[in-house]
Amino acid sequence: MHLFCKTNSLLNSIIATACVALIACTPSSGDVNHTYAQRLENVLKTESFKLSKPSTITVNHVTENTEDKATIGMLELAQLRQCKLATLIAEHNNQLGKTATPANILSYQIKFIQSAKECLESFEEQDELFEKIKLTAIQKQANLANYFRAMLLNESEFKQSWQLSSTHIDENTAGFSETVSAMEQIAKLNNQINTGKINAIKPEQIINQLEVLNRFKYNKLLISAARVQTHYNQQLTALLMKYSKDDLCPANKNKQKAQTLSNVFKKFYLEQLQPYQSFLVGRLETLQPLYQQIWRDTELAQFVDSDSNDAILQSLKHSAKSHVAWWQGFYRTCEISPL
Secondary structure: OOOOOOOOOOOHHHHHHHHHHHHOOOOOOHHHHHHHHHHHHHHHHHOOOOOOOOOOOOOOOOOOOOOOOOOOOHHHHHHHOOOOHHHHHHHHHHHHHHHOOHHHHHHHHHHHHHHHHHHHHOOOOOHHHHHHHHHHHHHHHHHHHHHHEEEEEEEHHHHHOOOOOOOOOOOOOOOHHHHHHHOOOOHHHHHHHOOOOHHHHHOHHHHHHHHHHHOOOOOHHHHHHHHHHHEEEHHHHHHOOOOHHHHOOOOOOOOOHHHHHHHHHHHHHHHHHHHHHHHHHHHHHHHHHHHHHHHOOOOOOOOOOOOOOOOOHHHHHHHHHHHEEEHHHHHHHOOOOOO
């Protein structure tokens, strides 16, 4: 059971009931958040309050910056005709190679390293070309982590993961299992690169995984939804914190205003937004560890590192906990029951 269901307070029974539901919100979560905010405004007589979305996360373009010191010329290429490496180099040198995407470039580097090992077996060690192929392969392997990083920060399939989306996500949104599988393979690729297990890599699978990510765009939908909900939680909590006990339940007066507020909280937050956030948490608990394995060596590490306060999952949990904590204090202060 997620964080939202573990609150030790007067709200336990209601929260438990809401968490059991775990159903998608209809209408969309965005609509529910705005309606929740509007109803709070109506009760609190707030002026000029409007929910806003979080700022965009900028993903800076990077270059591989991995110029190989050793190169294989055309005459030397002719000597490699018996090797698969010759075809690989020739294809890379044509127009396709010149316009290759960062993922294609990474794939080429891996194929070169794998093919070089086989090709070296057909040359004598004292051969000059043997030494050049060997040196080139060593340089390319040393630079693989940089090529992988360039793919993460330049390929649209990864960059779009950090863009905000207006598309609603819920349990019926397609692509979760496919995205998990693709991200597992990409995390595995990163690990193989970092541990030098290059021969175990299947470079042709890199493009296949990117096609899956592009088809469903699930990472973008999930990360955007979590960031937006976190920002909404923070704004609504900040709004509520402006009001004192005298504003909400003045002494020697009936508690109609407090009871109306309670009804708004139960109808919109507990019954709809809390189950929705539990859904987001569940998805993130599966995917964020993969995000961390993949983006940990980039400028985006703070958003995926489970030890960071800025991490998507941790931020969402904290914002929800803070919001519920305000309501716990409200029920204690105004001495009314949440039931």
